[in-house]
Amino acid sequence: MSTIRVRSIAVMLAFLPAPFAASGQVTEEPKKVAHFHLTGVVTETPQEDPFGFMSGQMTSLKDLLRRLSEARMDPSIRGVVVTMSNLSMGLAQVEELRNELDRFKAVDKRVFVHVDSLTMGSYALLSSASDLSVVPTADLWLHGLYAEGLYAKNLLEKLGCQADIVHIGDYKSAGEILTRTGPSEEARANIDWLLDGLYAGMVDMIADGRDMSPDQVRRLIDDGPYTAERALKAGLIDSVMYRDEFVENVKKIFGESVTIDNRYAEKSGLDIDISNPFAMFSIIGELLGGGKKKAGRDSIGIVYVEGVIVPGYAEPSPFGGSSGAYSGNIREALIHAAEDDSVKAVVLRVDSPGGSALASEIIWHATQKVRAKKPIIVSMGNVAGSGGYYVSCGADAIFADETTITASIGVVGGKIITTGMWDKIGISWVPYQRGKNADLMNSLEPFDDEQRARITGWMDEIYGVFKEHVQRGRGDKLTKDLEELAGGRVFTGRQALDNGLVDKIGGLHDAIEFAARKASISDYEVRVIPESKSFLDMLFQEMTGKGDRPTDISVRMPLRLSGQFSPLFDTVLPLLNRLEPLRAKALMRGIQRIELLRKERVITMMPTEIIIR
Numbered sequence: 001m002s003t004i005r006v007r008s009i010a011v012m013l014a015f016l017p018a019p020f021a022a023s024g025q026v027t028e029e030p031k032k033v034a035h036f037h038l039t040g041v042v043t044e045t046p047q048e049d050p051f052g053f054m055s056g057q058m059t060s061l062k063d064l065l066r067r068l069s070e071a072r073m074d075p076s077i078r079g080v081v082v083t084m085s086n087l088s089m090g091l092a093q094v095e096e097l098r099n100e101l102d103r104f105k106a107v108d109k110r111v112f113v114h115v116d117s118l119t120m121g122s123y124a125l126l127s128s129a130s131d132l133s134v135v136p137t138a139d140l141w142l143h144g145l146y147a148e149g150l151y152a153k154n155l156l157e158k159l160g161c162q163a164d165i166v167h168i169g170d171y172k173s174a175g176e177i178l179t180r181t182g183p184s185e186e187a188r189a190n191i192d193w194l195l196d197g198l199y200a201g202m203v204d205m206i207a208d209g210r211d212m213s214p215d216q217v218r219r220l221i222d223d224g225p226y227t228a229e230r231a232l233k234a235g236l237i238d239s240v241m242y243r244d245e246f247v248e249n250v251k252k253i254f255g256e257s258v259t260i261d262n263r264y265a266e267k268s269g270l271d272i273d274i275s276n277p278f279a280m281f282s283i284i285g286e287l288l289g290g291g292k293k294k295a296g297r298d299s300i301g302i303v304y305v306e307g308v309i310v311p312g313y314a315e316p317s318p319f320g321g322s323s324g325a326y327s328g329n330i331r332e333a334l335i336h337a338a339e340d341d342s343v344k345a346v347v348l349r350v351d352s353p354g355g356s357a358l359a360s361e362i363i364w365h366a367t368q369k370v371r372a373k374k375p376i377i378v379s380m381g382n383v384a385g386s387g388g389y390y391v392s393c394g395a396d397a398i399f400a401d402e403t404t405i406t407a408s409i410g411v412v413g414g415k416i417i418t419t420g421m422w423d424k425i426g427i428s429w430v431p432y433q434r435g436k437n438a439d440l441m442n443s444l445e446p447f448d449d450e451q452r453a454r455i456t457g458w459m460d461e462i463y464g465v466f467k468e469h470v471q472r473g474r475g476d477k478l479t480k481d482l483e484e485l486a487g488g489r490v491f492t493g494r495q496a497l498d499n500g501l502v503d504k505i506g507g508l509h510d511a512i513e514f515a516a517r518k519a520s521i522s523d524y525e526v527r528v529i530p531e532s533k534s535f536l537d538m539l540f541q542e543m544t545g546k547g548d549r550p551t552d553i554s555v556r557m558p559l560r561l562s563g564q565f566s567p568l569f570d571t572v573l574p575l576l577n578r579l580e581p582l583r584a585k586a587l588m589r590g591i592q593r594i595e596l597l598r599k600e601r602v603i604t605m606m607p608t609e610i611i612i613r
Helices: 010-015 061-073 091-106 120-126 153-158 185-210 214-222 228-233 243-254 279-287 327-339 357-371 419-424 449-477 493-498 508-518 535-544 567-579 581-600
Strands: 031-043 058-060 077-088 110-119 131-141 147-149 162-168 258-261 299-306 343-352 354-356 376-385 397-400 405-407 411-417 490-492 525-528 602-605 610-612
Touching (some): 031 243, 058 061, 061 077, 061 508, 077 091, 077 120, 077 243, 077 258, 091 120, 091 185, 091 508, 110 120, 110 243, 120 131, 131 228, 131 243, 153 162, 162 449, 185 214, 185 490, 185 493, 299 327, 299 508, 327 357, 343 508, 354 357, 354 581, 357 376, 357 449, 357 602, 376 508, 397 508, 405 493, 411 449, 411 581, 490 493, 581 602
Parallel strands (some): 031 058, 031 077, 031 258, 077 110, 110 131, 299 525, 343 376, 376 397, 376 405
Antiparallel strands (some): 147 610, 162 411, 354 602, 405 490, 411 602
8 A cells, every 4th residue: 555645634634625616617527537645665676565554654666656647647637736745765766757747748737836845855856846836934955965974983992893805996985983993995986976966966857947057056056945935936846835725726627626636546455345244354465475477478577676786685574674675586577587487677766875795696587587478678776786787787777866875886705803802801702723714804903915906806806807897788878998887886776877887768668668669569468577575475474484495595684773882782773873873774774784795705795874964
């Protein structure tokens, strides 16, 4: 069930009767306006939510785009009203949603927006509305793009730990967050050109939406933030109205026959008929997946790579699923898609900062199994960098949004030295070894010169495999020598297109349509592979331990991070999450790198943890 959703909020119930009372004009055919209330977190992978537990918390981008697309193509829908509160989504998702709203105007359907407040991101999303209205007390935080990079060396020192990291590539600075208190010169240059591209993309979106030049928009941004009246005078919005005044305006435009559909194209939850003694059996059947579509019709399969890439298999639970992109699950999904004759092409949707080099290789190999039988197209989301680019580079075509963050071709390896931590609590460890290099990855002391040379040589080989995959996948599409594009350098989607690292600018729907053309099909369904499990499927597996099992030797490896180093995390993190949620999440992602280094030794991760406001 969607959570960025149309809701019958109390104030809307007061002013959205059906039909509207307007000028008295009556049309023969009923007209509708679809109302979308945008709220919560936008995810990539669709979730089963029969009881509505996630209401107001999350929805998938795919489901939201589907509903908007259906409204656009529905002849009974004459326009769309958008309201918004507490929306959380990445810049590439903003771009894709913005493009879908723009398509309404292309078919002469007006987009009406009324909000209480706007940030830089939400304004870029909604700036092209036909009518953009705010309440009189609204604030418009159009004041630029601000980013922060996380560095945790001092934290490790307080815990008595030290990171010993080897980077392959001058710009591959993923380990600097553990070894420095600020960026190296190369890392700063890396982030600077990335932010230049992201800022230019947002400026262009606003300029296009408000029919201004980019220079005008930059001047307006530098003069921000804005009150409602200042924004109106600057031409940033179209009107200042209270909600009831906004609705009266909509009434005048569409007439009394218009009705408002507050749940347009939402997937309904469970309907319980309490008068029917057999209703519960029907509900159980739905929960057990009895209503799921059966394979057979031509389809485009979507396989998601969302989150940090790790080896093994996820452990889904009805009480909170595993996070991360698990190579075992994704490999099986891709092999299933390759062998299913009803799946005519595959879209690999990637929204990942990378992770394990081993897991990335497993997923890349599975993409080649698909490519040998049918088209495979990559659609990049907010981030498809390092391991995220690794799994993407072998596709038939790569789509990225202009504001996607991608590339970061390089590897990082190393270990965490914990001797100081044990010293603080009075514990000593005495080493014993057989074999010259048995202590290579010990946590007692840093690498010596010979060990560092050995580990660097090993990582160079892994880096060479990564580059070989990129060269093989992109070939003469690259506009520069690969060495000028690799080394950990990051790019926006637009910059990546200019360098030949991706093929087209476009979103998920564009990639799906392209895949269908490659497969020479026009009548098809879009199917997520694997289908999400029903609530009772997961509950049964959780309680009995029975269900899907790994079919290869990959190890189950859930990431369990909180409290890993010290009770400090259990005590402080909840407070940080309340006071500084963005920074707290970045900190946990930084700690996740330590977990990956401990288990994987070599990782393919983005340069640093960046917060963009």
